[in-house]
Amino acid sequence: MTDHPSEDLAAYAIGALDRAERAAVDAHLPTCAACRADLEALGDVAWSLAESASLDPPARTRGRLLDGVRSSRSREEPPLVALWRALTRPVPIAIPVALAVAVAFALVGLREARTDADAYARAVAGVADGRVVALAPTSDGTARGALVVPSSGSPYLILQLPAAPAGKTWEAWVIRGERPLAAGITGERSGLVTLVLSQALVPGDVVAVTLEEAGGVAVPRGQPVLLGKT
Amino acid sequence: MALVARIAAQDARALGELYDAYGRVVFGVGFRIAGSPEAAEEVAQDVFQAVWRQARSYRAERGSVRTWLLAIARNAAIDWGRTHGRRSNREYSLDAAPGLVAEVQVEERVIASLRAERIRVAVRMLPTEQRDVVALAFWGGLSQTEIAARAGIPLGTVKSRIRLGMEKLRERLGPGGEE
Known part of the structure; x- marks a missing residue:
């Protein structure tokens, strides 16, 4: 050959x-x-x-690592596998928001609205400028989310999530090709929040939200609760 | 393979052995790519935790443990850099980055092994244009296409420089290579 x-x-x-x-x-x-x-x-x-670039790590690194794995000793499936598996499910396509609602986009006010469900719906409907992509929940949980790509400025997520458990945070990801890029964290409280993505988006990117260690991590480990393709 | 199989079976002592064998290399890769000892430590933690979780997916027939580990380490460090802001590409050089390393040497973290020195010498003997493209790819995480676009040189030229540079290093560093 x-x-x-x-x-x-x-x-x-x-x-x-x-x-x-x-x-x-x-x-x-x-x-x-x-x-x-x-x-x-x-x-x-x-x-x-x-x-040729070898360097001695600080002596504490080894102990921290082994303490960490001994305490976790989990048999969860490898995180990326979980993420990619979730990606193979159908995700909703972009919903262009044609209704240029004359409501100012004021999520802060909406956060206090009558119910969270109303607030979420209003927040999404209130996006007067840009493209909205609904994020698909990947479990039967209560998570809801939408990605807003404004015609100018940074893309952001409108999220309605349960409060993250102690020691955990919700983390957003931009997945480009096979590479997940950490895009911001949120999460001590439940309810409606916006999260401005710290990563720019390019067409074809996937946006996901996972539950991670507090403070955020560089590589996703949790199962995605929300997923959408830009 | 036995070591990775033990790690797959969640034997923490085996992970410690792997760390003892390769922790310095992984930490060094993190330092060179992500740019600080703090970042390198975080990267090293991420890498060995990933090994702990993904050891079951290692397949010996697809390559050596070192190659597998290096791929995880480079990806983790490059991701770290993309997430937290990394050094500009011109700082990626195949020569030891003198300013950065000197600072660490003072703290006696660098052991200039003969082996590392031999590699550095082999690298220094490469023509600059080959050394630069290999560095941008290996330490900068750029693809050949990205290098061609950034440097404004034809893709075919980038490809041949990488190939020639790597082949020369292979001759010099491989079994029977000149000292």
Whole structure:
């Protein structure tokens, strides 16, 4: 066979391929021992580069790590797997909000509105400018949310969530390709909140909300409770 | 593999052994990519926690433990940088970043091993244009396409520079490579 991705293996080994190219190599590798051997050698080079940057971590790091895993010792499924699995469910498509409601967007006031349910509906209907994408709840919980992409300014979420349990926080994610980017946290109180995303959005991004350790984490671990595709 | 299998079985001591073997490399990757000892510590915690949770998904036939661990570490560090704001790309160099490392050396955290020095020498011997693209990819987390766009050079040129640079390093660092 003539289509060995030999030219791409070095870039593959240092993570420099674009997704389609990487997928092509991934598909080829199981069928080709020569390319696997080549890649293993290039992987050693990549490891060497990493090794040349070796530094002693603070002594406390080891103990913290082991204390942490001993106390969790969970058998939950790997977090990203959970997230991607959830992503395979159908998500609602964008609902352009045609009703240019003349109501000023005043969530702060709405937060105190008669009921949370009303407040949520009003908040979403009150978005006078921009595109609203409903986020699909991924469990039968009470979470509701919508992504608002204003014609100018930062995208934000309108969320109605139960209060996060002690030591936990709700965290928003922008998932670009296979990469989740932390996009902000909220959560000590229940009810209606807005959360301005700390990440810009590009078409095709997925927005998710998960329950994480208080203070937020860099990589999602919780099951998403809300999901939507931009 | 036995070590990873024990980690998959949630043996915390096995995770400690993996940490003892590779913690310095993971911490160093975190430091180089995310830019501070605090960030590097957070990244290292995330990486080994990810290993703890994902050890069951490791497949020896798909590559070595080191390669698997390095991929997790680079992704975690690059994600950390994207989330918290990272250093600008021009700061990614394959040479030890002198200012940053010097500060740590004072605290005696750096052990300049002979091995690390040999790698640095091999890297320094690369032509600058090859060294730069490899650094942008490996430490900067950029794809070849992104590098081409940012540097304003043709994609084919970026590809061949990465390939040549990596091949040279392979010759110099591999078995029988020159010292």
